[in-house]
Amino acid sequence: MCCEADTLRRAYEDPVLLRDNRVLQNLLQTEDRYQPSPTYFACVQTDIKPNMREMVAQWMLEVCEEQQCEEEVFPLSMNYLDRFLSVLDLPRTRLQLLGAVCMFLASKLKETNPLSAEKLVIYTDSSITLEELMDMELLVLNKLKWDLSADCKFINYPPSMIAAGSVGAAAHGLRMDIGHSLLLSLHKILNIDIDCLKSCQDQIEQTLSSNLSYVAQTPETMATKIDHHQSHRVHREGQPTTPTDVQDIVF
CATH class of the missing domain: 1.10.472.10 (Cyclin-like)
Structure with a gap:
């Protein structure tokens, strides 16, 4: 029987996902495929x-x-x-x-x-x-x-490195003074080389910076670029040919 509840019911923490290291290890093993x-x-x-x-x-x-x-x-x-x-x-x-x-x-x-x-x-x-x-x-x-x-996304990096780099980029963007210690912790958890991890984080930050600057352009500038791009597209009978x-x- 379905009964209405007076209070909002929230999802509970799953101990298998949050406390069992096998979940992380299985993900790291399967990402290589x-x-x-x-x-x-x-x-x-x-x-x-x-x-x-x-x-x-x-x-x-x-x-x-x-x-x-x-x-x-x-x-x-x-x-x-x-x-x-x-x-x-x-x-x-x-x-x-x-x-x-x-x-x-x-x-x-x-x-x-x-x-x-x-x-x-x-x-x-x-x-x-x-x-x-x-x-x-x-x-x-x-x-x-x-x-x-x-x-x-970021095809040259495994998902675990992208996730770790994103955490580092987020911490850096929030001006949190935990950069090196965070990299060390991620290195120990995921066994990823610190230099590779830092390189991935830098690339994520550069991508964010370029995308945000593009979005910040005026609509007129973006429209001009789109029209210029479309004017150079090659078509035949309305379709791009080989x-x-x-x-x-x-x-």
């Missing part, structure tokens, strides 16, 4: 080069912007792409196919109305087929072990 290898160009890939990844990433960003995807779709799709390239050597002729599949999967996870396979084929100027897209989707899922829920340099990577 979402981290792409930073050396896969040298250790795994024999045909794909960093500039090729950059060209495909730019094309993927244009597609996501044109389709007004949720903001997490693009970075999440790049996480899939890097994780896949960290474990399997891929010829350059299939790199754009991989990028299309990664957007396909990320939009399925984050969008109410995900990108359609047919639309992605059109965005590649029909350089891939629906059958290739579907076959590649299964291969990517297999190599990622069907684990698609990744923390895609840039010439993306096609060039197959040669």
